[in-house]
Every structure is written in structure tokens, then in C-alpha cells.
Amino acid sequence: MKSEILSWRQLTGRSLLAASLLLSVVLLGLTERNYAAFRETLRHIQFEIRLVEFQQIESQRALLRWHARASGPAPKVPSSLELLDWHLRSADGSVYLGFYTTSEIEVALAPGVEIPLEAVVEGNNFAKLRRLREESPGGAVPLRFDGAARVVFRAPRGKVSKIIPVVGVFTLGAMGER
Amino acid sequence: MRKVVRLLILGIAGGIAAGASAALLAEEFLLFSPVPSNLAYVLLVLIGLGMGFLVKGMQEGLLLGVVVALMGTITLFLSLYWPNIEIGIPEFILRSVWWGGLTIFFLTLIGIFVGRIFSGE
Structure with a gap:
């Protein structure tokens, strides 16, 4: 037993x-x-910053348009991407040209997806930009884009949000150049 | 000697199961789990219950609880560290291992006690 x-x-x-x-x-x-x-x-995940438009819209204002392109593997969980804000500086970091933000553009994250961004440089920042252009040979100014993107992953039991730095260097050509 | 080997086998098997269950409770990991976190708690008690039926006496049960907690904590650490190997040991891993280790110890011990009671001790 x-x-x-x-x-x-x-x-x-x-x-x-x-x-x-x-x-x-x-x-x-x-x-x-x-x-x-x-x-x-x-x-x-990586970002490539490409300047698509640079225009002087008034005597003291300039409009800059970029495309931030995300690259990397296709996410296995549904994810979205939002570029929060960015700073503009000269490529060597010595001249600060202001802080800018988007109006909450959120796109689904996929390889090659692009986020359109734009900034109006005016006032003191415009004066600094003009000075940089005057000092540069041929008016071509290399600038640095320092931003932050928020990637939101929809995991099986909730959302996971991560902030990723977005850094890129681009060159400003002549005014009105596209 | 045979008793020690038996205790080690039970401790390792139970520890791996307990560590794997506790990993399902860890912060970011929890969000990627296909099951609710409550199931992980139930699994921990069931592991303890299973061991409660297998041990002979409460003293052996307590000793097994400690072995399982140690082995479980190691398993839990490795489960969290492996996917995060490129970023080192972030704070959330240390926090999760600390809490996970305590959860494993107390829940398996409760299971072992219940198992001993069912066994008529």
C-alpha cells in the first residue's frame, strides 16, 4: 500500500x-x-538625411525640406516611426542654427520608408546661416542634422517605445536650389 | 551520494523551468510573451508543487528550494542577457534578476509546502 x-x-x-x-x-x-x-x-535601423529643397522665401527667412529615410531589416512586429525634433548646426558643430520639430508625422516602419521634414530658418539663425554661406567658397555649406526618432513597436502584450538618434550631414547649395 | 545526485537533478530541472517562467515576467520581455504574466506565477507554483511530491521531508524541500532559486536565477539572467548581449547588462536586467530570484524562491517554496501537505506530511 x-x-x-x-x-x-x-x-x-x-x-x-x-x-x-x-x-x-x-x-x-x-x-x-x-x-x-x-x-x-x-x-x-539607420537613417539617411537628404535635403530636397532649400529656398529663401522672404528676405530674412529660408525654407529647408528634407527626407529622412529609414533603412534596416523589415520589423517582424507592426511598428511605427515618428521624427520628434532636430537641431541644425554647421558640420563642425561650431555654429548652432536652431531647434525644429515636426507636426507629429507618424509613418509605418518599413525598410526605405521616408518622412518628409521641413524647417523655416529665420531671425538670428538666418543671419548665422547667411554668414556661413558668405564665408564658404562657392556658397556651399556643409550642415549637420541632429535629431531624434521615436520608434513604437506593437508587441503581443503592449507597446514598446524607443528613441533613436538621427544624424546626417548635408550640403546647402545656392539659394532656390532643389 | 545517490540522494545528492537526485537533489541536483531535481534542482537543475526545476531551476531551468523556474528561471524560464520568471523570465516571462521581466519588464520588456513580458511585452513580447505570447501568454499573460499570471501564467508564469502559476507555473512557478506548479514547479514547486511537483517538487513537493518528489522530496522526502520538509528539510529536503527547503534545500531543494534554495537550489532551484539559485539555478533559476542563473537561467533567468542568461535568458535576459543573451538577447541584450550587445548592450551589456542594463539596469532592467539586474532589477529583473533580483526580483525574479526572490519570486522563484518564495513561489516554489509555497508549492513545495503545498506538495508536502498533499503528500500527508
Whole structure:
């Protein structure tokens, strides 16, 4: 009788332990796979900044338009991308040309997706930009774009938001150049 | 000797299961889990319950609880560290391992106690 009770306990204990081990390892494997794909996307996401328009719109204002292009692997979970704000500086960082922000443009994250951005440089920043252009040979000024993008991943049990730096150098040509 | 080997096998198997379950509760990881976090707590108690049926006496149960907590904490750390290997050991991993280790220890111990009670001790 005693050995029967013991074997019943042993059987229940072993079954519970084996089932729990199997289930927890399978669940961990699935979670690791999802999480690794998220980290992979985050690790390889890169941005390329391209100036598409530069125009003097009034005597003391200039309009700049860029496309921020995201590249990297296709995300395995639905994700969206938003460029929050950016700073403009001369390429060597010595002249600061202001802080700009978008009006909350959010796009679905995919390889090659582009976010249109624009900034109006005016006042003191415009004067600094003009001075930089005057000092540069041929009026071509290399500038640095320092921004931050928010990537939101819709994970199975909630949203994960990450801020990624967006840095690019571009050259301003002649006024009115596209 | 045979008793020690048996205890180690149970501790390693239970620890891996407990660590894997506790990893499902860790901050960012939790969001990528296909199941709700409550299931991880249930699994931890079930692991303890299973071991409660297998140990002989409460003292052996307590010892097994410590082995499982140690092995579980190592498994939990490796589960969180491996996908984040390129960014080192962020604060959330240390926080999750600390809380995960305590959760594993107390929940498996509760399971072991319940298992011993069911076993008629």
C-alpha cells in the first residue's frame, strides 16, 4: 500500500515538473524569438538625411525640406516611426542654427520608408546661416542634422517605445536650389 | 551520494523551468510573451508543487528550494542577457534578476509546502 502511494506521488511530481519544464521552455523560446527580432530591428535601423529643397522665401527667412529615410531589416512586429525634433548646426558643430520639430508625422516602419521634414530658418539663425554661406567658397555649406526618432513597436502584450538618434550631414547649395 | 545526485537533478530541472517562467515576467520581455504574466506565477507554483511530491521531508524541500532559486536565477539572467548581449547588462536586467530570484524562491517554496501537505506530511 505504501509503495502504491509513493509511486502515485512520484508520478504526479515528475509529470508536473516535466510539463512545467516543457511549457516554460517553449514559452521562453517564443518570447526570446519575438524579443530578439525586436532587438535586431532596433540594432540595425539607420537613417539617411537628404535635403530636397532649400529656398529663401522672404528676405530674412529660408525654407529647408528634407527626407529622412529609414533603412534596416523589415520589423517582424507592426511598428511605427515618428521624427520628434532636430537641431541644425554647421558640420563642425561650431555654429548652432536652431531647434525644429515636426507636426507629429507618424509613418509605418518599413525598410526605405521616408518622412518628409521641413524647417523655416529665420531671425538670428538666418543671419548665422547667411554668414556661413558668405564665408564658404562657392556658397556651399556643409550642415549637420541632429535629431531624434521615436520608434513604437506593437508587441503581443503592449507597446514598446524607443528613441533613436538621427544624424546626417548635408550640403546647402545656392539659394532656390532643389 | 545517490540522494545528492537526485537533489541536483531535481534542482537543475526545476531551476531551468523556474528561471524560464520568471523570465516571462521581466519588464520588456513580458511585452513580447505570447501568454499573460499570471501564467508564469502559476507555473512557478506548479514547479514547486511537483517538487513537493518528489522530496522526502520538509528539510529536503527547503534545500531543494534554495537550489532551484539559485539555478533559476542563473537561467533567468542568461535568458535576459543573451538577447541584450550587445548592450551589456542594463539596469532592467539586474532589477529583473533580483526580483525574479526572490519570486522563484518564495513561489516554489509555497508549492513545495503545498506538495508536502498533499503528500500527508
